Amino acid sequence: MIHSLSFDIEEHFQVAAFDCPARRRHWEVLQSRVEKSTDTILTLLDSANVKATMFILGWVAERHADMVKRIADAGHEIACHGYSHELISVQNPATFREDVRCAKKILEDITGQAVLGYRAPTFSITKETTWALPILVEEGFLYDSSIVPAMHDSYGIPDASPSLHSLDTSAGMLWEVPPSTCQLGWTRIPVGGGGYFRLFPYSIFRWFLTKVEREGHPLVMYFHPWELDPEQPKMNGSLLSKFRHYVNLQKTQKRMTWLLQDFRFSPIRETLPSFSPSLDPQSSSGQRHEEIESCASLPSHSDSANNYTPK
Numbered sequence: 001m002i003h004s005l006s007f008d009i010e011e012h013f014q015v016a017a018f019d020c021p022a023r024r025r026h027w028e029v030l031q032s033r034v035e036k037s038t039d040t041i042l043t044l045l046d047s048a049n050v051k052a053t054m055f056i057l058g059w060v061a062e063r064h065a066d067m068v069k070r071i072a073d074a075g076h077e078i079a080c081h082g083y084s085h086e087l088i089s090v091q092n093p094a095t096f097r098e099d100v101r102c103a104k105k106i107l108e109d110i111t112g113q114a115v116l117g118y119r120a121p122t123f124s125i126t127k128e129t130t131w132a133l134p135i136l137v138e139e140g141f142l143y144d145s146s147i148v149p150a151m152h153d154s155y156g157i158p159d160a161s162p163s164l165h166s167l168d169t170s171a172g173m174l175w176e177v178p179p180s181t182c183q184l185g186w187t188r189i190p191v192g193g194g195g196y197f198r199l200f201p202y203s204i205f206r207w208f209l210t211k212v213e214r215e216g217h218p219l220v221m222y223f224h225p226w227e228l229d230p231e232q233p234k235m236n237g238s239l240l241s242k243f244r245h246y247v248n249l250q251k252t253q254k255r256m257t258w259l260l261q262d263f264r265f266s267p268i269r270e271t272l273p274s275f276s277p278s279l280d281p282q283s284s285s286g287q288r289h290e291e292i293e294s295c296a297s298l299p300s301h302s303d304s305a306n307n308y309t310p311k
């Protein structure tokens with residue numbers, strides 16, 4: 001069975017759990033670590049001869065175009081993680097459209113390749129934000145990978161399908177590629193990566209993954225560059241946020257090596273029934289590619305937290 005491997009390419013200081021207006025104001029001056037960690041990922045993938053999907057934040061792509069080119073030149077799929085890393089729940093349809101349109105254009109201008117996939121910051125397409133799905137179709141996306149079919153305190157649609165499936169939106173069809181979950185008794189738990197991958201011993205995590213595989217579901221795994229960076233500066237936040245972010249960072253690289261040995265992975269787009277390698281930005285989107293003057297008008301603050309003390 002061929003599984004999907006993906007990475008959300010963002011800075012360590014952009015994660016939603018630590019988001020607040022004060023930290024956002026410091027984005028430009030905080031230490032950038034994304035290139036070094038992403039290069040670690042590229043080396044790991046190259047050693048295992050694995051290609052993956054990289055959901056890259058537009059803000060990061062704008063500042064690290066050479067890194068985006070390196071990723072694309074290595075044969076990985078370039079996909080979109082939005083521009084500003086605002087949760088969709090604090091956006092409205094107009095700002096969301098501007099955010100994804102801007103990020104998609106930045107990525108396509110750098111690589112000359114179609115961007116087909118989207119993943120929301122912190123999987124923030126929930127029952128309250130499904131209005132975002134037809135906008136993705138209108139903006140030329142072929143698939144979304146933002147709906148986690150499990151119960152979680154900050155994301156998830158528990159009764160959503162756990163398999164790759166098509167969604168009929170008011171603007172047309174969109175493939176939904178849910179991050180992996182595992183049925184345990186009456187509940188489903190997320191096992192696609194992130195904190196869960198670092199929290200459980202690898203042997204237990206592997207048992208979850210083989211259970212999902214035995215049930216006939218290809219895996220959809222996700223990771224972040226900062227998960228391979230145990231030396232990153234520590235941020236202030238709630239105890240739970242700090243635990244989730246920092247637990248076992250030093251173990252990620254070794255475990256990822258094992259994961260790449262134990263399962264076969266490909267980019268997400270290659271698992272889609274309607275994927276054609278001949279797609280290009282014009283033919284894939286068939287939508288508007290209007291000139292975007294600037295992304296400066298995009299939202300740059302969030303009210304989601306207020307516990308940051310600049311270091």
Ligand SMILES: [Zn+2]
Binds near residue numbers: 015081121
């Ligand atoms: Zn993210």
